[in-house]
Amino acid sequence: MAQPDARPVQAQLIARTKQGKFDRNGRRDRKMLIAGKKYERGIAMPSPGEIVVQLAAPAKSFDAIAGVDSNDLGYYDNAGRGSVVASVECGSRQVFQSGTLKEGMPGVAIHTELGGATEFRLKLAAVGNRLRTYQGEWDQLDWAEARVTMADGSVVWLADLPAGPLPAPYAVEAPFSFRYGGRPSAEFLGQWKVERESRAIDANRTRIRVTYTDAASGLQARAEAVAYADYPTVEWTVYFRNTGTQPTPILEDIQAIDTQLERTPEGEFQLHHSIGSPNSPTDFRPLETVLAPGSRKAFVARGGRPTDTDLGNFNLEWAGGGAIVTVGWPAQWSAEFVRDKATKVRVRSGQELTHLRLLPGEEIRTPLVVLQFWRGGDWIDAQNVWRRWMLDHNLPRPGGKLPPPMLSSGSSRQTVEMQEANEANQVLYLNRALDAGLKLDYWWMDAGWYPYQQGWYKTGTWEVDPARFPRGFVPISEAAHKRGTKIIVWFEPERVTDGTWLHKNHPEWLLGPDGKDKLLNLGNPDALHWVTEHVSNLIRTQGIDLYRQDFNFEPLQLWRNADTEDRQGITENKYVAGYLAYLDELHRRFPEMILDNCASGGRRDDLETLRRSVPLWRSDFAYDPEPMQQFTYGMALWIPYFGSAFNSLDPYIFRSQMTPALSIGMVAERYENGLPRMKSLLAQWQRVSEFYAADFYPLTPYTTEKSGWLAWQFNRPERGDGVIHAFRRADNAFELAKFRLRGVEAGARYKVTNLDTARSTVVTGAELTQGGLPVTLTARPGSALILYEKLAVAR
Known part of the structure; x- marks a missing residue:
């Protein structure tokens, strides 16, 4: 199967000329001709207007x-006809302007610096007395030899680039919407003052800012976008700010994305979602x-x-391609896909409820939106x-490195609950x-490591319990550090119960x-300052290496109860800004520290949170083997790094529970030959864990039935x-299954090794992709881990 084309369009030309078009490399079937000199390459503008070059x-x-x-x-004799001025604009600056140009005059050489811009405009204006022919005015221009030298030194010829508007995030029209003073933004946004600027973040990312005022x-709508050069991806967040001296009219129904x-x-x-x-x-x-046609999915x-x-990730597929749409909002979002009766889908998503006035100087934001286009291959x-893209640009990189496969353990998953923990037994x-x-x-x-009276659930006093840990966590962290191990400590700072320090003070x-x-x-700025300083002090003084944050209740109604009628959505919006x-x-x-994100399991796996943390405990529905298989199957499509725990030394159950970050949820000594078996299984996990950051392919349909097989491939x-x-699940009747692999080369030879039997065979890539890899499991339930590697070609 062909791989999708992950290269973004280098540039795109949008014609906004009087005739609504431009020509490439000539006029009709003739080469461009300026004052008797012919040119092989370039862009011809048949009428006044502009061509937007977007990069x-x-x-x-x-x-x-x-x-x-x-x-x-x-036409009739065109000698001397045409009267135009050519110019180049970059952002708000005019970087070139010609004198008046007429037919027969020599061409004007243009060289202008763009300074890292990702957009500029070629403009043509008719000036002076303009003669007309029976087919119209002769006000046109050739941009011969038109080319862009990119920041990396490569050259892009404009005539080689596709025409027409780019997908919505690149287009001049705003890919978001809102209502203001009772009117939809589509009616008036084009009349507001617009300022555009761009700058390179690094070799692969460019920040684009478009501000409407x-x-x-005095209301400003500021779209902050990032275009990626190494992926077909653009993202944006919209900020609304009141720059006036009075509260704004009602700003409502803000959609971070509203496009077709x-x-x-x-x-x-086909809409793929999870x-x-x-x-x-x-x-x-x-x-x-x-x-x-005519349907709606909300x-x-x-x-x-x-x-x-639901995950806020969607893959909208159509013939030959599609677009991934993601909304990143660690709070209450909504989205809808509305199909017309022809060939379009309208996509809208944002914070579910916004109906508010902004006070002078106040600013709010929308959810993060990501669009990633694809063509070729399949979804x-x-x-x-x-x-x-997630691995290259999103997954946190503490110390500049991706989080490696991780093995952890703790007494609360083995011998003693954390509220019974103390300095002595933790070190032991x-x-x-x-x-x-x-x-x-x-x-x-x-x-449960803090003072409590009625169980771990009583949160709001964030101090290490002096009765059980008179020297804090320092003896534990020092004992771990001396032996090359680090410590994870759980927090839930957002939830506060009665009688705790925060509640009282x-x-x-x-x-x-x-x-x-x-x-x-x-x-609340004071609350945010306090929790930041207090938790930072605990991390620093207690030797905490990994910060784990949980969130075990629903905040929505508390946010909404705090809002007045003309400020609906403001508390949630400011809360999100503070949380991030x-x-x-x-x-x-x-x-250097990894942050872990948990919310009663995986209830906070939005993109904004995942850019800052990793989910080490992916679901509170833990341990059952078939659901654990299903979690990996579904989660790996969107999230490349996640964790769970294992509680069995049965290979079928253990392998069902394997994840990139793995925690020991059992005591080996309670099982016959427990420690050697655990080490053997962990060695297998360690052997395959290096593949968790690879490409992921489901090899069977998703199923919850115990009569099926479930399989996947990392490549x-x-x-x-x-x-x-x-x-092979417990009620499956077939010992043999064949899995057609993906991503392998048909003409190559591969060594295939079963980790249980240690037996290896050599097959061709064609056999793996066409006939399929045969896997036999006599036990049910049963499991297999099979490695393959391409063999070098003998010379």
């Missing part, structure tokens, strides 16, 4: 020769919805936790472009595990009634190797 990477300079074309195209009220995607006439729209993590056996289940988060019902190939159990030869990356200390920072869980309002600022500040202060095409995970 996905920074540009250094633009060169061309500008002149009125002299070809006789069947309402002169009457159009397919070719062939085929139909369940979130509502603590069920089908967490992360991939789903597909056919968008028939999504909405639940309770203010973004992935409690699974496109998911692998997404996975690679830590050393016992290390003395047994378990190579732990982290020792995990979960909920700062009730003004809390949202919600007494007698129920309250919310520490991260939208908190995580960003922890990263800044502790650049590294750059190295020519990979691994297959295969599961």
Whole structure:
């Protein structure tokens, strides 16, 4: 199967001329002709207007020769006709302007620096007395030899580039919408003052800012976009700011994305989407919805936790290509896909409820939106472009490196609950595990280490319990560090219960009634400052190496109860800004530290959160083997790094529970031959864990039935190797299954090794992709781990 084309369009030409078009490399079937000199390459503008050159990477300079074309195209005598001025604009600056140009005059050489811009405009204006022919005015221009030198030194010829508007995020029209003063933005946004600027972030990313300003009220809508040169991807967030001196009119129904995607006439729209993590056996289940003509598919988060019902990731497929649309919002979002009766789908998504006035100087933001276009291959190939983009540009990199496969353990998953933990038993159990030869990356200390009276759930006093830990965590962290292990410590700073320190000392920072869980309002600057300083101090003084944040209740109603009628959505919006600022500040202060994200399992796996943290506990529906297989199958399509725990030394169950980050959820000594068996299984996990960052291919349909097989493949095409995970479930009647692999070379030879039998065979890539890899499992349930690697060609 062909791989999707992950290269972005280098540049795109949008014609906004009087005739609505331009010509390439000539006039009709003739070469460009300026004052008797012919030119092979260039862009011809047949009428006044402009051509917008939009780039996905920074540009250094633009060169061309500008002149009125002299070809006789069947008009009456055109000698001396045409009267135009050519100019080049970059951002708000005019970087070139010619004198008046007429037919027969020599061309004007243009060289202008673009300074890393990603957009500029070629403009043509008619001036003076303009003669007309029976076919119209002769006001036209050739941009001969028109080319862009990119910042990396490569040269792009404008005539070689596709025409027409780019997909919505690149287009001049805003790909977002809102209502203001009762009117939809489509009616007036084009009349507001517009400012555009761009700058290179690095070799692969360019930041584009477009600011719309309402002169009457001072409201600004500022779209901050990032275009990627190494992926067919653009993202943006919109900020609204009141620059006036009075509250704004009502700003409402803000949609971070509001655009149409159009397919070719062939085929139909297929929307691929996934369940979130509502603590069920089908967490992360991939789903597909056919968008028939006139249909609508809507999504909405639940309770203010973004992935409690659905992941905010969508792959809209049509014949020959498609687009991935993602909304990143760690709160209450909604989305809809509305199909017309022809070839278009309207996509809208944003914070579910916005109906508010902005006070002078106040600013809010929309969810993050990502669009990633693809063509060729199929939607699974496109998911692998997404996975690679996630790894290259999103997954946190503490210390500048991607999080490696991780093995952890902790007494709360083995011998003693955390509320029974103390300094002595934590050091004892830590050393016992290390003395047994378990190579732990982290020792995990979960909920309950703080003072409590009625169980771990009573949160809001964030101090290490002096009765159980008189010297804090320092003896534990020092014991771990001496042996090359780090410590994970659990926090839940947002939830506050009655009688705790925060409840007693700062009730003004809390949202919600007494007698129920309250919310520490991260939208309150004082509360945000306190939690940042307090937690940072604990991390620093206690030797904490990995910060784990949980979130075990629904905040939505508390946010909404805090809003007045003309300020609906403001509390949630400011809370999100504070939450993200908190995580960003922890990263800044502790650049080597991994942050873990948990919300009763996987209820906060939005893209904004995943850019700052990793989900080490993917679902509260843990351990059952078939659901655990299903979680990996669905989650790996979108999220390349996640964790769970194992509680069995049965190979079928253990392999069902294997994840990139793995925690020991059992005591080996309780099982016959326990420690040797655990080490053997962990060695297998360690052997295959290097593939978890590779391309991912489901090899069977998703199923919850115990009568089926479930299998998937991780493949590294750059190295020519990979691994297959295969599961025969308890009620399956067939010992043999064949899996047609993907991403391997048909003409290459591969060594295939079963990790259980250690037997290897040599097969061709064609056999693996066409006939399929045969896997035999006599036991049911049963499992197999199979490695393959491409053999070098003998010379």
